[in-house]
Amino acid sequence: MAAIVRVADLVKNYHMGTQTVHVLKELNLSFEEGDFVALMGPSGSGKSTLLNILGCLDKPSSGSYFLGDTNVAKMSDDQLSEVRSTYLGFIFQSYNLLPQYTVVENIELPLLYQGIKLDDTTRDRCIKLAEMVGLAERLDHRPLQLSGGQQQRVAIARSLVNDPQLILGDEPTGNLDTKTSIEIMQMLRGLNQSGKTIIMVTHENDIAEWARRVVRLRDGRVESDTRNDTRGTVAV
Amino acid sequence: MTSYLEPTQTNLLVAAAILVVLLVLGVWGFGRLSRSAIGVKLRRSLSLAVKSLWLHKLRAFLSVLGIIIGTSAVISLMAFGEGSMQDALDDIKRQGATNLIVRSVKPPDDSATAQRSYVTTYGLTRRDLERFETFGDSVLRIVPLRVFPTEARFLERLVNARVIGTTPEYADVQKFQLAGGRFLIESDNKELLNVCVLGSEAADKLFPFEEPLGRSVQMRGFDFTVIGVIQERMPTGGSGGSQAAEEFNNDIYIPLETSVARFGEIISIRSSGARMNERVQFNQVTITVSDIDKVRPVGDAIKSILEMEHGTKKDWAVTIPLDRLEEAERAKTRFTNLLVLIASISLVVGGIGIMNIMLATVTERTREIGIRRALGAKQKDITLQFLVEAVVQTTIGGLCGVILGLGMVYVVPIVWGWVASNPLPAKVHVPAIFLSLFVSVGVGVLFGWYPARRAARLDPIEALRHD
Numbered sequence: 001m002a003a004i005v006r007v008a009d010l011v012k013n014y015h016m017g018t019q020t021v022h023v024l025k026e027l028n029l030s031f032e033e034g035d036f037v038a039l040m041g042p043s044g045s046g047k048s049t050l051l052n053i054l055g056c057l058d059k060p061s062s063g064s065y066f067l068g069d070t071n072v073a074k075m076s077d078d079q080l081s082e083v084r085s086t087y088l089g090f091i092f093q094s095y096n097l098l099p100q101y102t103v104v105e106n107i108e109l110p111l112l113y114q115g116i117k118l119d120d121t122t123r124d125r126c127i128k129l130a131e132m133v134g135l136a137e138r139l140d141h142r143p144l145q146l147s148g149g150q151q152q153r154v155a156i157a158r159s160l161v162n163d164p165q166l167i168l169g170d171e172p173t174g175n176l177d178t179k180t181s182i183e184i185m186q187m188l189r190g191l192n193q194s195g196k197t198i199i200m201v202t203h204e205n206d207i208a209e210w211a212r213r214v215v216r217l218r219d220g221r222v223e224s225d226t227r228n229d230t231r232g233t234v235a236v
Numbered sequence: 237m238t239s240y241l242e243p244t245q246t247n248l249l250v251a252a253a254i255l256v257v258l259l260v261l262g263v264w265g266f267g268r269l270s271r272s273a274i275g276v277k278l279r280r281s282l283s284l285a286v287k288s289l290w291l292h293k294l295r296a297f298l299s300v301l302g303i304i305i306g307t308s309a310v311i312s313l314m315a316f317g318e319g320s321m322q323d324a325l326d327d328i329k330r331q332g333a334t335n336l337i338v339r340s341v342k343p344p345d346d347s348a349t350a351q352r353s354y355v356t357t358y359g360l361t362r363r364d365l366e367r368f369e370t371f372g373d374s375v376l377r378i379v380p381l382r383v384f385p386t387e388a389r390f391l392e393r394l395v396n397a398r399v400i401g402t403t404p405e406y407a408d409v410q411k412f413q414l415a416g417g418r419f420l421i422e423s424d425n426k427e428l429l430n431v432c433v434l435g436s437e438a439a440d441k442l443f444p445f446e447e448p449l450g451r452s453v454q455m456r457g458f459d460f461t462v463i464g465v466i467q468e469r470m471p472t473g474g475s476g477g478s479q480a481a482e483e484f485n486n487d488i489y490i491p492l493e494t495s496v497a498r499f500g501e502i503i504s505i506r507s508s509g510a511r512m513n514e515r516v517q518f519n520q521v522t523i524t525v526s527d528i529d530k531v532r533p534v535g536d537a538i539k540s541i542l543e544m545e546h547g548t549k550k551d552w553a554v555t556i557p558l559d560r561l562e563e564a565e566r567a568k569t570r571f572t573n574l575l576v577l578i579a580s581i582s583l584v585v586g587g588i589g590i591m592n593i594m595l596a597t598v599t600e601r602t603r604e605i606g607i608r609r610a611l612g613a614k615q616k617d618i619t620l621q622f623l624v625e626a627v628v629q630t631t632i633g634g635l636c637g638v639i640l641g642l643g644m645v646y647v648v649p650i651v652w653g654w655v656a657s658n659p660l661p662a663k664v665h666v667p668a669i670f671l672s673l674f675v676s677v678g679v680g681v682l683f684g685w686y687p688a689r690r691a692a693r694l695d696p697i698e699a700l701r702h703d
Contacts, residue, residue: 085612
């Protein structure tokens, strides 16, 4: 399968006063289309930084990042915004829904910045996504009226609305209890099986077991890169 | 240059109509625009802004309070200022822009002579008048008048009136409107008739119950038959110091020649308890010229004639209302500029208020900004969102201010009327309405820009982490 994401000699340094912190040290990784990857590692290993760079929210200090065939490492802020808007979907640990918007409006939000006309067609698409994640009855609810699991399902629906090539998750189950976590992971697995490429950061082993591939980072380098053969046999 | 409107219902309707037309045009233009890509974004930002402002109604209201007060102050102060100014201008115009007023002035150094000679002689003479008549076509009319402060009496009723001996043309000069009867005519003068025309107030005081026409009023021992009553009219203000205020309503007019024949050349005036006798042939001569361009040349000619005739004795003065008109207009311009200055200060203060709130809003909504950025919003999308929010606030504030200001223009004079005796004139300055609306929008752009840029420049990662 073609590599949808490829980073080569990726370096990220932070300057803190006179000190320079090397967060990512010449990282080389590639992820194939349709893969489901868990990024793991202790805090300070650089997994969040890597996710931010993969999500085009941050730029590498040097090296290249190919998303499909385009090197996005050197792109301008506006171009990166366009990449996020067109090719990426985000799922956050703290859901990051807008409290003043209803479920449907939150799902619709990424379309706002695509410069397309919002009409009944786009609205229907949002409603369908809400139904898909099991929130058909709560279209007009606001995030604060929903449970954590429900909010994360709204976020998943939102991450799908622009039909992204790549879905990025930042500890998507970090704020959820075990039972809800499993529901969310089942949903993500479903998406992956329908062809979506998913990369998520997690520090929980039992969450990482849902992924097909686990990449462990340590001190800005890849420590291990393994494939889960036990996929699908995780105890429910 | 500018247009003025009386605060009447019709004009309110006109203003409302203009606003409605603008609104329709705006909506239509917006409809056209919203089919283009930028229009889609603009409309979306607009609905976003309205939504988020609606979420914090009280805060939005308080933050635009400065704009509201500023705008309404501009509208109302402008209206009252223009009103008073217009009042003064009208006053001068009533005196006639094509008129020249030549008055007899008691020379200040003559007070010692007056005590010695008992009768002071000064002022304009028949000879002066004859010289004025040589101007020919450029002078339409020359209207002399003599003033006697006199008690007028009917039965037991007494009025301290100003009796004015003049010619029939005085009615044209002052544009008198008669409530009844007629004004003086040429034959009254020729035949030295004892007739008089009463000002409205003099008529009311002397004849509170009776019909004044045909009755006799006694003045300085002579009986005068009332032949006319003049409608009440606005007094001219004593503007410019040299000219005394004229309260026409208490005047009584008699033929000039009759006044000479009956009362003589000497006018006695009681001042500060002492009786002063003055020999004045004419207190005032009003000269109307045919064209406004001839006011100044004729004025200069009159001055040189009088300088020749009277020599060093400065017992005359020439007042040219046109001069005062232009002076008043200059004063009005200065006043307007000053108001604009005050307005800009208050709007800047309002703008700073907006900026303050917008900065707080940006901080408060940092996370929202991060979310929007992560989901694909460009910096300019965020800028537009917050800029539109600021502009919507100031525009609504400006509109509220205009409405409040117009309300004040109508209400304040009424309240003023309960407290003060003189009316508060107000004239709505229409360009000021549109100017202040325009400036309100501008303030939104100007003071919303920095907070909006600050919001847009936030680092998305930092913003997402913000609580």
